[in-house]
Amino acid sequence: MSAGKKEAKGDTVGMTVPKKDFSEWFTEVIKKAELADLRYNAKGFLVHRPWSVLCMKEMYRLYEGELERRCHMPVWFPAVIPESNFKKEAEHIEGFEPELFWVTHAGSDELTERLALRPTSETAMYTMYSKWVRSWRDLPLKLYQSCQVWRCDTKATRPFIRGREFHWIEAHDVFATEEEAKNQVKEDMEMTEVIMHREFGVPFISFQRPEWDKFPGAVHTYAADTMMPDGKALQQPSTHLLGQNFAKSFNIRFKDKDEKEKVAWQTCYGPAIWRMFSSVVALHGDDKGLVFPFKIAPMQVAIIPIGGTEKEAYGLQKELMEAGIRVIVDASDNTPGWKFNQWEMKGVPIRIELGPKEVKEGRLTLVRRDTGKKTQVNRKAALKSVLTEGGELTKSIISKADNWFTGKISNASSMKELGECLKSGGFVRTELCSVGKDGEACADRIKDRFHAEVRGKRIDVEEKPKGDCVVCGSKAQEVVYVAKQY
């Protein structure tokens, strides 16, 4: 690849906003690193430029691989869902109706039935599931699709966080028993850990959402919340125990081994690659711009030929690319200093500087994006060193993100403390009378007073309350976490 030359426009390179001013930093890095363009003339719809798409393609590849290893198979369902499908599950349509985009015409003709752009695919997929599931032999049925969904969110949109079109994966599974469905919820959480945390470096806490904050139509919703640099929580993949609600509405039944007809059990899981990308950008970036984990970097290596070493640079590029590494050679007419800044800002994990003296002596200089550490490497060890340093970079930035994340949890045992903790951001651990319907009034008081939400109770560790509800003072039933949110 040789996109290098495109950069030679003489724009101002480098970030001007420090990361501590997160909101402005995020806006600037999206523009300067050419991740997306916000000027498309349909409000809330983003144009994704190569620098974000190259990364998200790798994120999709890793996630799809993990889903397939765990016996999910890929499908492609239509983007449109007939209105009548939505009407089958009452809670679901109530939850999504205000956000649906409606296709009403084809050419100059009005359609006999309106078609919604899918906001999520339960009501598309489950009409077919009822045809595909007949016997216990058809179960478990575990399918996923990588696609876009459309929701006319009326809140303020933010690129990669909240928008009217986003890119995600949705997995929809059917089981013969409730126990298997519950185990799938655990497997979904494991996938979030294995891919989002260990590969993308996005730490999270898994919560069971309170009763009043469930997915429309679910029995329970479990969500992985990460934290953004401004101290606000961001929901990452959620997995929903659907129980038999949809199976009853959509008639998903099977003849079991005992010859009896039974209603199936379901789960769904929604890893939103698009939103995970926002966390990758936000968590690993620094004052100089983006920092990508090695495996998912749009380009993993940038080679800067200095003083006429272009031929050697392209030779090295070829060698690394044959080993599957994504490499860019910047042979533009900009100064080496400009190029260093440019590829640092764009978050390329490894920079290779190649001068005439280095070529002559059979070595090269390798610079790591996260630490700036320079290493002299034998030319013959180029590939090995790139892989080693790339791996080290990933480990290092993930560990940094983990440590930061751990520090974003505080404790409060009174409304006063809760308010103070929330001022400095992060999750605040406190106690509540209930996460069932009874607790909603207390959660509303927290919301009204602090503009913060009860995220739910942890499911990775069991926590027993010791005192009283932070709001109403009655005996606490649950340890919960409160945070401001996106």
Added chain:
Amino acid sequence: MSAGKKEAKGDTVGMTVPKKDFSEWFTEVIKKAELADLRYNAKGFLVHRPWSVLCMKEMYRLYEGELERRCHMPVWFPAVIPESNFKKEAEHIEGFEPELFWVTHAGSDELTERLALRPTSETAMYTMYSKWVRSWRDLPLKLYQSCQVWRCDTKATRPFIRGREFHWIEAHDVFATEEEAKNQVKEDMEMTEVIMHREFGVPFISFQRPEWDKFPGAVHTYAADTMMPDGKALQQPSTHLLGQNFAKSFNIRFKDKDEKEKVAWQTCYGPAIWRMFSSVVALHGDDKGLVFPFKIAPMQVAIIPIGGTEKEAYGLQKELMEAGIRVIVDASDNTPGWKFNQWEMKGVPIRIELGPKEVKEGRLTLVRRDTGKKTQVNRKAALKSVLTEGGELTKSIISKADNWFTGKISNASSMKELGECLKSGGFVRTELCSVGKDGEACADRIKDRFHAEVRGKRIDVEEKPKGDCVVCGSKAQEVVYVAKQY
């Protein structure tokens, strides 16, 4: 993967319709091999099941790789296009308007401007191109996206051939000069050859389409036509020399090296993976069902454990999967014969039979899908043999398709001959007065009389006419090819 158990439902296995009854065969194989389900309740929208999606994912991967090797970068544009964008290029809107799906409402609110579901992305992308292209340094700009497009085709839909939603790739390139744009057209044709022909095994002829059959807004349209088993032509990727038409309408200009502002030159290219899949199914399949080229097969190897060799089968699967091969173990309770039929029908290139005697003697039986040839292989040579036989199968089925395709070209020098040739199907080479506007009346007469179309003149070889126009009798200016079409 262990989807094997899903198959143990006791349905009738195996095809009942021979391939010579192509239309019925195609319908049956789509259903029996579980490629797609046509029962979704929105007309013309297909539900794609894992067995087609696994293959198309590989097809996408190979095509995207080739595009990126040729310096195209991936982007993701919105699925919706504001109505005003379409109005900028008069011919384009005229061509597409009757087929557009319109989003008119969000929730219960009417949108201030209608949004079309993209039928193709010129009018989405070029509004941004006008912002991105400023200087000669920004050129060439070569971008592609893998996405779905929506067209409310009023003709009869056929799965993977004609539908209201299809999965494709579109590449949109911008150049400083007409010459570069013309070279891109050649490069697009090369990609069709390198991937569609040599990897997917779909032979084609490249035509320049007649003046009356161009893409709306293009200067010239070049299309790769393949042939289906029923003797009807099917258009595969087309590439369009857009000249400066769209660049003028969308204001794509740049400051050249000479400091003068110039209008850019454009091309676009549309490899429709979805439709290529139909040709893969149609061209390579036989009376027993599907036959896939090794590289793009949904599963490349099916291991059938016989007489209690499940453990060894899973061991072998693991070994092959670690080498990147897609392998299924069928450990269901069906008979070996049932399983042989099943995986033959599904087109798995290599079947491995593993009995207790073979395990004991350290060997296995390898069966090729295309020839049925059985080979005894040493267990230690399993991976190598799978790769060798897989490669041989691909070569063999492509060569078979090529030979068949070559035989589907005949010659006609009178309307009578043309009619006779068209009866047996295929391309008929004949001569026409013109492929410019002047020839349209003659083409219309062919269409009226034979329900066949003038596909255009070849661009891979130069052919000089020797006689008169087959229709009007005036001196022929062009050698053209006529065929019935999908």
